[in-house]
Amino acid sequence: MDDQNPAELRKPYMGEPLRRSDLAELPMTQFHLWFGEAYESGLAEPNAMVLSSVEPSGFPRSRTVLMKGYDGSGLRFFTNYTSRKGRALDADPRASVVFPWHAIRRQVLFAGTVERLDDEENDRYFASRPRGSRLGAWASERQSQPVDDREELDRLFHGFDTVWGLDDPIPRPAYWGGYRLVPHEVEFWQGGQDRMHDRFRYLLHENGAWGIDRLAP
Numbered sequence: 107m108d109d110q111n112p113a114e115l116r117k118p119y120m121g122e123p124l125r126r127s128d129l130a131e132l133p134m135t136q137f138h139l140w141f142g143e144a145y146e147s148g149l150a151e152p153n154a155m156v157l158s159s160v161e162p163s164g165f166p167r168s169r170t171v172l173m174k175g176y177d178g179s180g181l182r183f184f185t186n187y188t189s190r191k192g193r194a195l196d197a198d199p200r201a202s203v204v205f206p207w208h209a210i211r212r213q214v215l216f217a218g219t220v221e222r223l224d225d226e227e228n229d230r231y232f233a234s235r236p237r238g239s240r241l242g243a244w245a246s247e248r249q250s251q252p253v254d255d256r257e258e259l260d261r262l263f264h265g266f267d268t269v270w271g272l273d274d275p276i277p278r279p280a281y282w283g284g285y286r287l288v289p290h291e292v293e294f295w296q297g298g299q300d301r302m303h304d305r306f307r308y309l310l311h312e313n314g315a316w317g318i319d320r321l322a323p
Contacts (some may be wrong), residue, residue, distance in 0.1 A: 119211045119297035124304035132316060133292035133308035134178050137214060140294065141176075144207045155203040157183070159194040167194065173203075174231060174284070181216060182223065184231060184284040186243070190250035195220050201287055211297035218289035225283075232278035240276040241266045247281060298323065 130136040144152035151172065158168040169191060175182040181203065185192055195201060199219040206213050232240065245262040253259060270276050290310040297303050303323035308316050 119299055119301075119303075121211065123298055123302075124294070124296040124306065126306070126318065126320065129294070129306060129318060131318075132178070133289065133294075134176065134180075136294060136308075137176065137292070140207075140212060140214060141205075144205075144210060144212070147210050149207060149209055152205070152207065155181075155183075155205050157191065158202045158204075159191055160198040160200055161194055162197055167191070173205075180218065180286045180288040182227075182284055182286050184228075184282070186246060186249040186282055187222075188247075188249065188281045195285060196222075203287060213295045215291075215293040215295070216287055216289045217291040218287050220285040220287050223284035223286055228283040229278050231284060232282065233275070237272070237276065240278075241270075243279055243282045244276075247279065293321070 130139065141152065153173040154170055155173050156168050157171045158166050161167050167190070171183050171185065171191075173181050173183055187193075187196070199221065201220050202215060202217040204213055204215050232243070235243075241263055244266045245259060292308040294306045294308075295303060296305075301323065305321040305323060307319050307321055309319065310316055
């Protein structure tokens with residue numbers, strides 16, 4: 107067990123520091139640059155992000171989801187609206203996400219509020235999914251609720267598999283769709299030598315302009 111002592115796990119960060127002059131003026135432009143570099147580095151699922159929401163109890167809850175798109179307005183992801191996270195986001199739209207790109211000594215944090223995507227965008231993305239994923243959305247109608255066993259899930263999946271032929275269009279369930287996280291704060295973190303990390307925070311002002319601050323590590 108001594109070899110697995112977390113207190114002894116250390117990895118020195120090497121490389122050039124991040125400077126203010128390296129940054130784009132808009133956070134989504136900077137994110138686009140970093141996301142492209144994360145993708146090109148060969149990271150497994152660079153679009154995986156840790157989404158944190160606020161439970162009705164007031165406690166935070168986090169889980170990993172996949173970002174499925176982004177633009178100047180924010181980040182998009184999809185889920186079951188009746189799931190635990192869907193209910194939490196509908197009740198309290200405040201949320202944050204973190205992209206943990208540890209292998210390239212970077213992470214990006216977004217904080218803001220979520221809004222549901224419209225039916226047209228939901229339908230368009232759902233139709234682009236592999237057939238098995240579309241069937242899985244139907245089979246997991248009761249997402250986040252207890253089930254008896256794996257066999258129950260398999261029965262549900264195979265039951266829906268017989269409803270639609272291989273070439274039949276599979277409609278999107280009404281309980282399934284997407285959210286857009288609209289950020290008011292974005293932080294870019296890059297690991298530095300001797301734990302002198304570089305942190306830059308983009309903060310949205312009331313006039314709609316973004317300010318940029320360097321934060322102490």
